[in-house]
Amino acid sequence: MKVFIGLNNIASVFSDMKNGFADLGVETFIVSRYLPSSVIIHDFADFNTAKVKNKFPIFRPGFIHYRLRNIWLKLVDAYILRRAVKECDVFVFISSSFNDDFMDLEYLKKKGKKVVMVFVGDDVRWFFGMEQEFNKYGLDPIEYDLEELKTQTALTERLTRIRNSEKYADFIFSRLDQAQLQLRPYYRWNMMVNAEQITENRTQRRTRPVVVHAPSDRSVKGTKFVLKAMEELQKEGYDFIVQLIENVPHEKAMEMYSNADILIDQLLCPGSGKLATEALASGAVVMANMSYERYPQQNPVDCPIVDVNPYTLKERLALLIDDYDERKKLAERSRTYVENHLDVRFFCKKVIDLVKNETIDYDYIPSFFRDDYVPISHEEKLLLNSWTQLVQGEAWYAKYVASGDRKGLIF
Numbered sequence: 001m002k003v004f005i006g007l008n009n010i011a012s013v014f015s016d017m018k019n020g021f022a023d024l025g026v027e028t029f030i031v032s033r034y035l036p037s038s039v040i041i042h043d044f045a046d047f048n049t050a051k052v053k054n055k056f057p058i059f060r061p062g063f064i065h066y067r068l069r070n071i072w073l074k075l076v077d078a079y080i081l082r083r084a085v086k087e088c089d090v091f092v093f094i095s096s097s098f099n100d101d102f103m104d105l106e107y108l109k110k111k112g113k114k115v116v117m118v119f120v121g122d123d124v125r126w127f128f129g130m131e132q133e134f135n136k137y138g139l140d141p142i143e144y145d146l147e148e149l150k151t152q153t154a155l156t157e158r159l160t161r162i163r164n165s166e167k168y169a170d171f172i173f174s175r176l177d178q179a180q181l182q183l184r185p186y187y188r189w190n191m192m193v194n195a196e197q198i199t200e201n202r203t204q205r206r207t208r209p210v211v212v213h214a215p216s217d218r219s220v221k222g223t224k225f226v227l228k229a230m231e232e233l234q235k236e237g238y239d240f241i242v243q244l245i246e247n248v249p250h251e252k253a254m255e256m257y258s259n260a261d262i263l264i265d266q267l268l269c270p271g272s273g274k275l276a277t278e279a280l281a282s283g284a285v286v287m288a289n290m291s292y293e294r295y296p297q298q299n300p301v302d303c304p305i306v307d308v309n310p311y312t313l314k315e316r317l318a319l320l321i322d323d324y325d326e327r328k329k330l331a332e333r334s335r336t337y338v339e340n341h342l343d344v345r346f347f348c349k350k351v352i353d354l355v356k357n358e359t360i361d362y363d364y365i366p367s368f369f370r371d372d373y374v375p376i377s378h379e380e381k382l383l384l385n386s387w388t389q390l391v392q393g394e395a396w397y398a399k400y401v402a403s404g405d406r407k408g409l410i411f
C-alpha cells in the first residue's frame with residue numbers, strides 16, 4: 001500500500017503523517033501546493049508546486065505571464081495526479097484536492113482509489129452556521145473580521161468542498177465545531193503529533209511559572225482576552241513570566257513549549273489545536289475552551305486540558321499560578337493523554353483499517369444542518385437546496401438524513 005497525502009500542510013501535518021505511516025510500514029507520496037505560511041511550519045513534502053510556481057520565468061506583458069504560468073501549473077498538477085494514480089492506492093486530502101471543483105475525486109473513484117478527505121476548520125465552517133450552533137449551546141461565536149467569509153461566494157466554496165467530498169470520498173474526517181453544514185457521518189479529526197519526537201519536561205516551577213500563548217489566529221485564539229487577563233493579574237501582584245510565541249522557527253517553538261509551565265490555547269472555538277497537543281506532549285499544563293459540559297464533542301474522560309473561556313480565564317489562571325501541586329498533577333497527565341489519544345499513528349492506523357474494510361463506528365452523525373440551521377436569505381436557501389440534491393441519492397443519505405422540509409430547506 002502507498003498513500004498520497006496533499007495538498008495543504010495545515011499545522012505541519014505532512015511531516016507527522018509521513019512519520020506515522022512510515023512507522024506502520026506504509027510508504028507515502030506527499031505533495032504540497034503552498035509554501036509554509038509561517039516559520040513555525042516545517043515542510044516535508046516530496047513535491048511542492050508553489051516552489052515550481054516561483055521558478056516560472058517572467059514574461060511581459062504581465063497578463064501573458066500569468067496566463068502562461070497558469071497553463072504550466074495545470075500541466076504540473078496533471079503530471080503529479082497521473083504519477084500519484086499510478087503509484088498510490090489511497091489518497092488523503094487535507095482540505096483541498098487538485099481541482100477547485102473537487103471533481104478529481106470522482107475521477108479517483110473511477111480509478112478504484114480509496115479517498116479520504118480531511119476538513120480542518122474554515123475550509124468548511126460557514127460563519128452563520130457556526131454562529132447559530134454556538135448560540136444554541138451558549139458559546140460565544142468566533143469573531144471574524146473578514147466580511148468575505150460571510151458572502152454567498154464563501155458559502156459556495158464550502159458547499160463545493162463538502163458535498164463533493166460527501167458524494168465521492170470513501171471517508172471523511174472533521175470536527176464538530178466546523179461541521180455545521182455537513183450531512184454525512186464522519187470521523188473525528190484531531191490535531192495530532194508524533195509524540196516520540198517531542199521531549200517531555202514535567203518539571204513545574206514552584207514560583208514564577210512561565211505562561212505561554214501563541215497568537216497565530218487571534219480571532220480563534222481570543223488573544224485579546226488572554227493578554228487582558230495576564231495584564232490584570234500582573235497588576236494585581238501575581239508573579240509569573242509571560243511568553244508570546246510568534247514568528248519563531250518550529251524547533252524554537254518546541255523549546256518554548258517544553259520550558260512552559262502553562263500554555264493558553266484557543267478561547268473561542270471549542271476544542272484544542274496543534275499548539276495544545278505539542279504543549280501537552282511537552283509536559284505543560286494546557287488551558288483552552290473545551291466546553292466539556294455544554295458542547296457534545298465527546299472528549300475522552302481523561303482529558304487534562306483545563307476548560308476556560310474569556311469569562312473564566314483570569315480566575316482559573318490565577319488559581320493555577322498559585323497552586324503548584326495542581327499544576328504538577330495536571331502536567332503528569334499531559335504526556336500520557338497525548339500518547340493514548342493524540343499520537344498521529346492512531347489516525348494512520350485508522351485510515352489503513354478503513355481502507356481494508358474494517359468496520360469502525362462513526363464518531364459523529366451530524367444533525368445541526370438538517371434539524372436546526374435557518375438560512376439567512378432566500379438566495380442562500382436556494383443554494384443550499386441545490387447542493388443537497390447532489391447527495392440525496394447516496395446510500396448514507398437514505399440511512400442517516402430524514403426526508404422532509406424545514407424553513408424552506410428540502411431534504
